[in-house]
Amino acid sequence: MIVAMKRVTLVLKANEKRSALKALRKLGLLHIDEVKSTNETIEELGASKSSLEKVIATLAGYEVEEYSTKALSKEKFTTLYESALDLIEERGLLSDQVQLKKVERERLREWGDFSPDQIKELAKHDIELSFYKVATRELTKLSGDDVSYIRLASSGKNVMIATVNSLLPEGVVGQKMTLPEHSLADMGSEIESIDQRLDQIEGEFAKIALHLDHFKAHLASVEQEERFEVVSASLQEEGLVAWLSGYLPAEGVDNFKEVATTEKWAYLIDEPGEEEPVPTLIKNRKWVDIIRPVFDILGTVPGYREYDISMWFLLFFAIFFAMIVGDAAYGLIFLIGGIAMHIKLKKANNAIILLYVLSLTSMVWGTITGTWFGSKAILEAVPFLKALVIPPIANYPELFGLEATDAQNMVMKICFIIGTVQLILACAMNVWRKLGERSLAFVADIGWLVMLAALYFLVLMLVIGTPVNLGLIASIVGISFVVVILFGGQAPGVPFLKGLAAGGANTFSTFLDTISAFSNIISYIRLFAVGMASLAIAQSFNSMASPMLKGFALPAGILVLVIGHGLNLVMGLLSVVVHGVRLNLLEFSGQLGMEWTGVNYNPFRETVESSKNTL
Template identity: 25%
Template sequence: MAIVQMQKFHVLTFKKTHEKLLQTLQNFQKVEILPADEGILLSDNHFVKDDSSIQTDKLENQLARVLWAKEFLTNYVPQKSFIQKLRNQSPTYTLAQLEQITETSDWESFVEDLRAKDRRLRMISQEKQDLSKEENELNRWRYFDESPAVLNDLKHSVGLLGTISNEQIPTLNHELEKYPSSYYQIIQQTNSTTYLLLLFHKTNEKKVQYSLATVGFNEYHYPFQGKPQEALSEIKDKIAAIVAEEKAIKDALRQMQAEEIQLNVVAEYYSSKVIQSRNKERLFQSKAVTSLAGWIPKTQAQALEAQISQVTKGDYYLVFEEVREEEIDEVPILLENNRWVAPFETLIEMYSLPKYNEIDPTPFMAPFYALAFGMMVADFGYGLFLFLAILLIKKIFYFDASMKRSLTFFQLCAIPTMMWGLIYGSFFGMTMPFQLLSNQSDITEILIISVIFGYIQIFFALILKFYVLWAKKEQKFKAVFQAGSWMLFLFSVGLLALGFMVLPETSLGTIGSIGLVISLISVVIGGSTEGETFVGKIGTGLYSLMDLTNYMSDLVSYTRLMALGVAGGSIAAAFNLIISYFPTAARFTIGAVLFVLLHAINIFLSYLSAYVHGIRLQYLEFFGKFFTGGGRAFKPFKASNKYVTIVSDEKKQQEEQQ
């Protein structure tokens, strides 16, 4: 249960094997590649950086094509629901399987076919819009039962089609009365517009045109062949044909579930090749030799050498080196804890990973966080519900490692929740037959327990601070006078409290008073080390006494353990009391529904509050005493796992054997 020990490695191989070597290391999934010039072996002028940018661009272009096809298919292929995805375990592949599937599939032709379908669907969409406009236009003139072209063949008359506002019809009548040889017919009329056929003698053309202009007549030029009704029928036939074509294309796309799965595999393959190509740019090369460097967990060193030996057939030079002092800030961090502690690593990752020369705070924080979480919920029923619900969910559904770790985290927190629920005798807000403390009447006792809990955790944090400082040769003085002095202070405060409130007849109070004076003097001495001049040392020493307020406020912060636990229990009891006032019939009908609904809300709020406030106590009151952080996560050279899950050859063999 600690930070995994790392080693830096540097390997020289013949240039002809470097592609296979990179693929092997990517499949190995346990090394982080470094730029070769940061390795152990110093590169001379014979080595140059491998420029793989052109290859990377080509691979990224291929990946972009596959991702476009995936996104395009997503719009048509029926997608599984969230529940369906969880019910089905995703298949796993090795890098070799990805390569085989990609090379044997005709995915490029398939993508081009999808592009052709996409282009045709876009054209159909545009054609539908154009035909729809033409259909609307013809609908306005469908009652004109002649071909408008005949109007152009009149010898003595002029025929016009056009529109006019309904309000102008009386005016039009008045104007046309001036010309006996004129005539108009209403083809169709809407709420605002009238569609007309006008006929008048050619001798009156200019005068009629002037009159038409005064009433706002808009001439319409018929752009189609034949009668409007016939043209409309042709348009509808065209629309029906392209709608049928569109449906056939979309139906075909909806049947491409297998092709979509294959595209996921191809996308993962090219994604892994892009990662491989980018890491290739970190290599140095001469005419015949490739230089590669990286970090690896110390326990995997022999396995790495075996992998390199196999792929290079023994033609390699491999060097390992322990972490040097000047490399501390650069070493990648990988935490390793047992199954009970590992789920709490998520809290460390949210805050900051430790540096390589620090301690892993996870195993020390986990029990305090779990107990604090349980005390802030403190209901046996709530804890039992959370534990069983997660147990059932994990049995029914399949989750990735990250999600499973998060679920296990809350499942572990449910155990102390049940424990504190038994202490408070609370079961969904109802009082159990036995209880050690009541969250309704024993508020003072619960408050004292909360402060004692905080006292213990803060004292433990100072022990860790003492250990961290003592482990450094030049920090032993600070360990005694900066950590040890505050430990003595808290211990003396504890003795004073016992002497005055619990055992007043003993000398504990006197011993506590003496220890308190010694601790404060030690605090001033420890703080003086931060000053550079004599006056500065006195000032910083005295100023360090201001930390008294910090420690007092830290202890007060733990009263939230009492406040949240009592508040949640009181709300649950209030819900039960309200339902108890219902008549018997209503109590077992609508009352049962309200019981589930109201307690579900309280469960959610209780767990949310416990999660957030528990984190606050660890980050501020606990970590602030001994933990600095600032480490960077170990980023192994492996596939992206964005589209399908990739495992090593070794793990795949284990899965098949099971």
């Protein structure tokens, strides 16, 4: 359910704005219209926030058995914080240095170890050596020239030489070696020294990582302070008065009024305008709220005036997940994983409960279709599992005396039924909302509803070959199309003829939407197709491993099964994201007219306890 919001304009004394903001933050209800602005304080807090995030990201990479819970003084924390920043900078510099030295060492390795200082000393005595790497065939060009050179070493088809008191003649191709600052031995010592220091830094980081929770707490405090300053900068002032605006849940109006009266604020509370970017606050029953992690991962938020489809998303997503994964054994693996996470965390959060639901639906679908690791042999070996199968939708219908084509057609039909039901549900939701708005446009949605029902039979005829009365279908679709045109442009307060003209102007787009509605129903066949693909992959790996599951090849056969089914599991999860989510966010949401352009309700509130605001 999307919570109703109220528009709030708050007026207060300019010289009391900071104390007023603290009271407002403590209330924690008002979503403030923040204006992008900056000042020296905001910039400093932003820089501090970035530095803390860098430190936390570094420390999070170290495994710690138990984090320190001992309170830190402000001075002690500052010392640790500055040490961590210095170590990060030092590690970065040393890592760059050691990398450059290793590259230089590799460049010089083919030349062997020598002392650059000795080469420089020879130059002082008028013996200047220049070093080149030339192809072996190029040496013949030097024989006739008045060039003295020393052959030092060979490297494949190349030769390392040193010319004495001369450069390489123009006709000879060679690569000159730049004299290094240090010998290979010295470079090795320097690299070893740097590596030792890097090891010491790692040890120091491991010690500081014990206090990771303190850094996180300080970051939360800085973020809270930064937002306070941003909100403060968002206040508009004129003379002795300052004001701001925002949005408040209707259920929190009484609490706001109580605080406003105590603080002696002036305020105006009214309904948000139609075009205002009202934030979206969603509240659902606990059993529906388990789908929230999916929305959080996707980053999708419905607009304030759109639908909260959490319940329907959960219902259909569970069905889609089951049909795409399609294997009871895979569902059992997910269930075991959920139990393991539950035990480790010692509580079941929304993500774990959702995993339980998806696991169970996968097990149910896999059981009634007779799919356990995609193996026919398991069904034949375990009569109990075979007895649980519903033959008309079985993946191995031959075990029940049925044709594979008939079973596949039945599953496809189920996919189309699910799709049609979901799309018709969207139409029904639109009808209900527009009836509440007293908009004649609800008739157009009834037209879409009837059209979708007719198109379902057309899909069955084209895909499965089910005989239908094509003339009747065409008549229903045609009449529904006209109804949509007549009433699609109607709206509250709009004269009927004007709405009729608007609907007529959209005739071509309505025609395209009709084609889209047809394709949307067909789109649900992806549930069948992806499920069958997963089954085929499982069968392929089973066939590969079957000859090896005996004798000395048994470990290899088990490895093939583990890797094969592991890959299939991962691909199944990816398919759920691509296809299962898509059907909800595109086909279903599109029929609802949703654009998912909402903004999360983010009230100005305390995010850390008062006693922990500073360290």
